[in-house]
Amino acid sequence: MVIPGSEYLGKILHVISQSFLLPVILALIIIVALAFAELGAFAAESRVRKRSRPADLLVMLRNMGKIHSWQLQNLQKVITESSLPSGQKQMLLRMIANADLDSETKRLLAREALDSLEFQGMKTLEKTDLIAKLGPVLGLMGTLIPLGPGLAALGQGNLTSLAQAVIVAFDTxxxxxxxxxxxxLISKVRRRWYEKDLTDLEAILEIILGGEGDAAQESKTVAAGGRRS
Structure with a gap:
């Protein structure tokens, strides 16, 4: 039984689906170009991290642990000479520069700094996450769209049109x-990197904030007539 009007609706759907083929192919070309661009940036970032970060960060944490909190210039020097990214360096140096603020305010600033770093990481990951989700979806659309005309051509014995449709389907x-x-793959590795960055930065901020608390206690002791050991 043929539903009245279904033939026209089917033709409309066919026109709509076929009109998506060219945009899907163009989108796939753009997406694969972006994927390879991100792969190049990922390789460069990986090279930098493998060359300097792990050992240098360990040395940095050890050096910070040996510095009394009231020696802010030495602490600034350790941070400045480290291989931390420039954005993280500026963040830590701002925390040290605000040593005159109360501890609660400094902890709020530290939390805001960590949230800002996390937001930057999320923005970086959004691009590759989007490509990872859209790539297979567009590939599936590029597979199904040409198969309809290909099967119709097969019914008419036109194997050439069928072959062309199958080639487009497989390529997409x-x-x-x-x-x-x-x-x-890029998102998976970068997400692990950025989570480690947040953990490391949180440890560094704890050293800075905790040390400043010790410095304040030392100052009170000196004011009361004590002496530094």
Missing amino acids: TVVGIAAGGIAY
Whole structure:
């Protein structure tokens, strides 16, 4: 039984679906280009991290642990000479520069700094997360859209049109999955890096804030007639 009007609705759906083919192919080209661009940036970031960060951070934490909190110039020197990213350096130096604030305010500033760093990491991850999700979706759309006309051509015995449709379908599938796989790998590794950065920075801030508390206690002791040991 044929529902009245279904033929026209089917034709409308067919026109709509076929009109998506060119935008999907263009989007896949853009996405795979972005995926390879992110891969290059990821390789450069990985090289920098492997070369300097782990050992240098350990040395930095040890040096900070040996410095009395009231020796702010030495603490600033340790941070400035470290291989931390410039944004994190500026964040820590601002915390040291605000040593005259009360402890609660400084902890609020530290939490705001950590939230800002986390937000920056999320912005960086958003691009590759989006590619990882959209790549396979667009690849699937690029697979299904040309198959309809291809099957219709097969019914008419036109194998050439069928072959062309299948080629387009397979190509879009491969490109979409490849872009999504590359982006997923980058997001996975970067997310681990950024979580470690947050943990390390939180430890450094605790050393700075805790040390400043010790310095305040030392100052009270000296004012009461005591002496530094």
